[in-house]
Amino acid sequence: MADASASSNTNNTTKPAGPPGAKKPAGPPGSKKPAGPPGSKKPDGPTLPPGYGGDGGGCGLSRKDFSSDQDVRWCPGCGDYAILATVQRLLPELDVPKENTVFISGIGCAGRFPYYMDTYGMHTIHGRAPTFATGLKCANPELDVWIVTGDGDALSIGGNHLIHLCRRNLDTQVLLFNNKIYGLTKGQYSPTSEEGKVTKSTPHGSIDAPFNPVAVALGADASFVARTMDRDPKHMKAMMKASHEHAGTAFLEIYQNCNIFNDGAFFEFTERGTKASRALFVEDGEPLTYANGERGLRLDGLSLEAIDLTTDRWSVSDCLVYDASNREMAHLIGRMFDQPDLPRPFGVLYQTERPTYEQQLHDQLDAVRAERGDGDLETLLHSGETWTIDA
Amino acid sequence: MTSPSDPAADASTRSIPDATVLFAGDSGDGMQLTGAQFTLASAYARNDLATLPDYPAEIRAPAGTTYGVSGFQLHFGAVDIHTPGDKVDLLVAMNAAALKVHLSRVRPGGTVLVNTDAFAPRDLELADWSDADPLHDDTLDGYEVIEVPLTTLTREALSDTDLSKKQVDRSKNMFALGLTLWMYSRPLDPARDWIRNKFSDRPVIRDANLAVLKKGAHYAETIEAIGTRYQVDPAAMKPGTYRAVRGAEATALGLVAAAHQSGRSVFYGSYPITPASDILHEISKHKNFDVATFQAEDEIAAVGAALGASFGGSIGVCGTSGPGVALKTEAIGLGVMTELPLVIVNMQRGGPSTGLPTKPEQGDLMQAVYGRNGEAPLPVLAPASPGDCFYMAYEACRIATTYMTPVMLLADGYLGNGSEAWRIPAVDDLPSFTVENTTEPTDRNMMTDDDGNPQFLPYVRDDDTLARPWAVPGTPELEHRLGGLEKEHETGNVSYDPENHERMVKLRAEKVQRVTQSMPPVPVRGPRQGSLLVLGWGSTKGAIDEAVDRCHSEDTPVSAAHLRYVWPLPADLEALVDGFDRVLVPELNNGQLIRLLRNAYDAEFLPLNKIQGRPFRAAEICTAIRDALTPVAS
């Protein structure tokens, strides 16, 4: 490689040539464009109602400080844009130095996420993001580590790592972009696709029973389990914030529309006409009601019953009051998945405090060091039976 | 390997240069412990030594069966000891099964000490010897046999204690130890000290063991059956402080030393697998050094976490065996692409698939050099002895961080479980290990991006090593993204540009090639020119050296060179190979290094392959050397 070192001249302050079209056209100096679907006129993108932004805050940075100069390459209209924008709006509000924020992703459309963030990041391999996050967080517990993953990435190839991450309780946020499809590989069914799903790989319909991701996380003893949706940026931001505040593995499932291969997969829960009656937003300490307060959930023995609050028969006081710290309740509500008469729950479904993995790891290292003192290499090498040959 | 030249019957003491002893018995007979104590005594006698345990594959095999036999082989001498021994001079068989399994390893005329109490019909039946009577038929013809009723004698020695029969019987290995220590004129004191220490809080057991040990030695002195007592003089070893060290232990110590000397923490991720688990066990004991251990959910998680830790500024290391390396393949490729330090320790075992989990083989060289998708080169190192595992583990960490690359360390179960007398290095003599993170923006490592903002360039390279900067999360102003998609030269941005891809593939290859700059000259045993060079790699060094030394003592003209830095091939190897008419390449596989050599050099390479899950015996290599030197009749 004759040109290997020659090409790195010492005063390189200009950008080395990249392939044509690799970068978006230059904007005015110092202005970083926030992410938005290409072609959208409003810089904030069409999906975010005004006022949900928070373009400034905790660390004195703004949203644009968190967007990289790389072209965002998701399909126009993809739900991933709203998620990216929400993260970029949230980060300035968090009290985290920018250099301490790291995004670790797996493979898939969702996996491209770190390239669009002007933070540290690593786009790893399919399904394994939790493993890299584990090593990184153990190496430096000060870092604020976010994992970005897809439904195939997290629950198919990476299912093993996900459950072990949850059980270990590494302090990290898992953003699972669930679009119930394999986006990047162009539309095969995923482990969250409904039974009977017709895709390129299942022309006669899928015969796999789907996972309910929050139930998987609860089953793996995640200490924080929540669900939100791309079409409700305000809720999404609140959930991301709550995930971030949680010390431990915060598992956040985000219903994300893939408008190319699975358009409308969650419209039942996200669109105006049906959202109220199909989506239930749980709040800790509040009765479980939905449909603008017209319906509620009560406990009938160990089963849930949807009740009509508009008649004299039931009132809000009959509704179950949500307790996000109650594991049994979380399992009951989190399991509402395929019963047509019950709504789909969103919000923080479960949260409990327990020691984090990296904290315990370092506590143990500190304890051993406190007990034995700093290791002395000379002594260690000479431990056990030794003998000396004199000169 | 020398037998007493004159089998005279008087119990005079005869000086011999070296001897190989094999203790074999049931898993519950304490053979590993007996072997370890004999080793210690030999160390106190200032002998050079090498040992190899031979554990049964089953965890708790039924007592008395052949597959429950546990062995410990020890080769010690007044001369240089390279291997745990080709042929056994003394076999101590605690039961019939042990005799059945190991008799074939005893040299003709060698000594067999049998515990006659364990040859009852039931014992013979368990050893699949139902119809035989090995103590009285011709099975032991041609061997010197010492029959000792070990169990009976131990019971007699302890007849006045309160110990249970089981406890009494358990100390019969001390009888055997005392007896064999006497036979080879070894001191009893190291074993005594050990017993006192080990059972300090159980005085009854302590005293019982001490008594039996002594009885064993006295018995040996008294009975007539032991015709000759041997003396093995101190070896002329380099001055220094020595200890016995196993390869797995030495590997762990090398990693600890790397953390200590670099001032950087080592993160060791692993999923248990034979024969690599002992590294995890050992390194876990030293957490007051800067080492963190992580028992992962699988090998993929282990390597992922190690690479993630390297991203965070630690030295990420993961240890496993071949099947685990197979699982790690994709993540190692990510390490190549992201150009982060990573050390993968492969304690090789017989393959393919689950293969021979407890048996050594050098079958994973091709996997190490080529076994990834895409053009994904990485340096491969291979320790040559148990103690060398220390240096090569340390070296692997140095190369990984100096060149920002994954490094594969190829040891095997023979090194991992085997031990040798290891001269403990002075910490100050270890190669210096400084590696800095990039912490500041500079003219060289920054550019202005399209938006007019300063942007760190994670793929600018060092002129000498071609390493890219190691900037870790938490460093202000150096934010960047790594990943498995092809990187644009210098910016590290995702790039699908055809020329860029070719350039990056070549740059990564050139970087690995430059690791040759860090390699010491290939050491040569014998003249640097001649008709035959024996060229091996990794764990076969002991057998090759012994074979070549034997040939030299017979004036057979042959030289040997050994690769510990296997890939890239060292820069001085070509000239060395050119100096010989032919090159014999012994390998414990079906011919892997030889393919790399044939691909690189224009010389005549002759394979010597052994694929039996067993190390080479020096004699096998001697024969191959003689054959290679014999002109072929045409």
Ligand SMILES: Cc1ncc(C[n+]2csc(CCOP(=O)(O)OP(=O)(O)O)c2C)c(N)n1
């Ligand atoms: C080891 C491996 N197997 C298969 C693939 C191909 N692959 C890339 S992304 C993907 C599925 C992604 O689906 P999901 O995680 O749901 O992400 P999405 O694209 O929907 O965001 C697959 C199968 C790969 N990159 N690596």
Ligand code: SF4
């Ligand atoms: S394929 Fe679907 S998930 Fe992927 S970018 Fe396009 S719309 Fe988004």
Ligand SMILES: [Mg+2]
């Ligand atoms: Mg998907």
